Amino acid sequence: MLGLVxxxxxxxxxxxxxxxxxxxxxxxxxxxxxGTTPCATSFIYYGTREIRxxxxxxxxxxxxxxxxxxxxxxxxxxxxxxxxxxREIQDYRTxxxxxxxxxxxxxxQLIGRAEELRRSTLQGAVVPATATGVPPAGPFLNAPQPTLxxxxxxxxxxxxxxxAPPAPAGTLPRGGQPLEPLPAPSQ
Numbered sequence: 001m002l003g004l005v006x007x008x009x010x011x012x013x014x015x016x017x018x019x020x021x022x023x024x025x026x027x028x029x030x031x032x033x034x035g036t037t038p039c040a041t042s043f044i045y046y047g048t049r050e051i052r053x054x055x056x057x058x059x060x061x062x063x064x065x066x067x068x069x070x071x072x073x074x075x076x077x078x079x080x081x082x083x084x085x086x087r088e089i090q091d092y093r094t095x096x097x098x099x100x101x102x103x104x105x106x107x108x109q110l111i112g113r114a115e116e117l118r119r120s121t122l123q124g125a126v127v128p129a130t131a132t133g134v135p136p137a138g139p140f141l142n143a144p145q146p147t148l149x150x151x152x153x154x155x156x157x158x159x160x161x162x163x164a165p166p167a168p169a170g171t172l173p174r175g176g177q178p179l180e181p182l183p184a185p186s187q
Contacts, residue, residue, distance in 0.1 A: 011082060012073065014043050017094040018051060025055035025099060046073065051095065058099040065095055 018027045020037040027034050030050050034041040037053065046069040053061045070091060 012089045014091045015040050016043055019096040020053050021098045025053040028052040059102050
C-alpha cells in the first residue's frame with residue numbers, strides 16, 4: 001500500500017505566461033530569452049523576477065515582477081503539496097504589460113540641441129536639457145545640473161599642442177617632484 005502511494009505522489013507545476021500590448025515583443029526573464037509574446041516558461045522558485053520586453057519601435061520595458069508563493073507552498077505545507085498529494089497541482093501566473101511607442105526626436109531638433117550643448121561647453125557652462133526643448137528623461141527630473149569647474153580654460157585659450165597652460169617658472173608639477181629630462185634619442 002505504501003509503495004502504491006509513493007508512486008502516485010504529486011508535484012506542483014509552475015508556469016509564467018507573459019503577454020504584451022502590442023504582441024510580438026521579445027521576452028527575457030532574469031536575462032534569459034524565453035520567446036516572443038504571448039509566451040510562457042516554467043519556473044521552480046517563487047520571488048521577484050526581472051522581466052524585460054524588447055520590440056522595435058517601442059521603449060524597452062524592464063519590470064521587477066513579484067511572484068508570491070501561494071498558501072500551499074509555504075513551509076511546512078509545501079512538503080505535503082509536493083510529496084503527499086496524489087495529483088499534480090498547477091500554478092499558472094499571467095502578467096500583461098502595455099508597451100509605449102518610442103519617441104523619435106526630429107533630426108533638426110537633435111542637431112540643434114547638439115550645437116547648443118557644444119557652444120555652452122566652450123563657454124564653460126552646461127545648459128539644462130529643459131532649455132533645449134527636450135524634457136529630461138528618467139526619475140531624476142529635479143536633480144541638480146552638473147557644472148564645469150571654473151578654473152578650466154576654454155580650448156581656444158590654450159597654446160597649440162598643449163593639454164594645459166604651461167606652469168609658471170619655478171613651480172613643481174602636481175606630484176611635487178621635479179621632472180627629469182628625457183634621454184636623447186639614440187641614432
